[in-house]
Amino acid sequence: MDSAIEVADLRKTFRPRNAPPVEAVRGVGFSVGEGEFFGILGPNGAGKTTTLEMIEGILEPDGGRVAVLGRSPWPHSAELTSRIGVQLQTNAFFEFLTVTEQLRTYAQLYGQPEERVEEILDVVGLSEHRRQRCEKLSGGQQQRLSIACALIGDPEVVFLDEPTSALDPQARRNMWELLRKINAEGRTMVLTTHYMEEAEFLCDRVAIMDSGRILALDSPASLVAGLDAPTHIKVGAHQLSDAQVEDLTDLGVQRENGTVEFETRDPQALLVRLAEAGALEGLAVRTANLEDVFLGVTGREWRD
Ligand SMILES: Nc1ncnc2c1ncn2[C@@H]1O[C@H](COP(=O)(O)OP(=O)(O)OP(=O)(O)O)[C@@H](O)[C@H]1O
Ligand SMILES: [Mg+2]
Secondary structure: OOEEEEEEEEEEEEOOOOOOOEEEEEEEEEEEEOOOEEEEEOOOOOOHHHHHHHHHOOOOOOEEEEEEOOEOOOOOOHHHHOOEEEEOOOOOOOOOOEHHHHHHHHHHHOOOOOHHHHHHHHHOOOHHHOOOEHHHOOHHHHHHHHHHHHHOOOOOEEEEEOOOOOOOHHHHHHHHHHHHHHHHOOOEEEEEOOOHHHHHHHOOEEEEEEOOEEEEEEOHHHHHHHHOOOEEEEEEHHHOOHHHHHHHOOOEEEEEOOEEEEEEOOHHHHHHHHHHOOOOOOOEEEOOOHHHHHHHHHOOOOOO
16 A cells, blocks of 8 residues: 655654743654544643644644655745645634635635535535534534535645544544445545544554653554453342352453443453353443554643
8 A cells, every 4th residue: 555644753852931941742654544534532632633734734743754745844835735624623714704614615625616515515514504603603503614624625635633623422423424425435544533433443553652652553443452351240239149250251341330340351241151150131232442542552641
């Protein structure tokens, strides 16, 4: 697979006037294949947005190399800009413009025909709001508008910085379907998110960042498999005597709110025995997921 993005030893230190320097990105490297859906995960302040903005050509790196579609994004090149779509973490609209006017401005910037505006309004489900002023849109609607702006130029590479953070559950699911469709058209996608389920659903591979470095990088399934974590099986406690619970316990057991939860490495055997005991009421099975990987890699402390 050819790569759409190559990043090597990327670095950025912010030097605010009245505060100590912040080493936001400290030697990040990865490549994203053409047509790949790549995710960047990490706690608040990990350096995700800073990394993205250097790849997008918005921020000048202090060190390292970036190539997007074979070109350096810094200094700006109009040729490259026309081939990428960028959705920023903070929306920047011309607030007095209506939705249509905003999109028309972007369409002109990207040399797209007028019809593209209607098409993209439909794609992000904003047709009904086309005459509304941008400043009057709800948070989720603004987010969909910013995604529309990122897509209007028919980009080969799409960058999305937390694209679903303000969306309701329906809109989020719809957005996932939309992003998958856009990716299936052959576009390379790079997204950041705090939703592990979103990353598992969308991304071919994810990088987990913390404190300006990549700590893990693989497909969500491989990362989860690498944890080698036990399975948790929960049933209603009333169905089992203490002796039965003791007998069934493999790695560990926990009682809570009228349930009993077993930890096991052999879920099949335990499920069979629970079925034999007639104790499957309230059954819930939880295997490790990307969230377990994330917490394992980044720890559980609060971030600034
Ligand atoms: N312009 C700036 N000036 C000074 N410090 C900055 C600037 N931009 C970012 N930082 C700092 O750099 C670090 C990385 O910030 P960044 O925005 O890249 O994090 P992030 O991973 O995107 O976080 P979040 O999940 O909260 O969006 C943080 O400590 C942040 O405070
Ligand atoms: Mg960010």
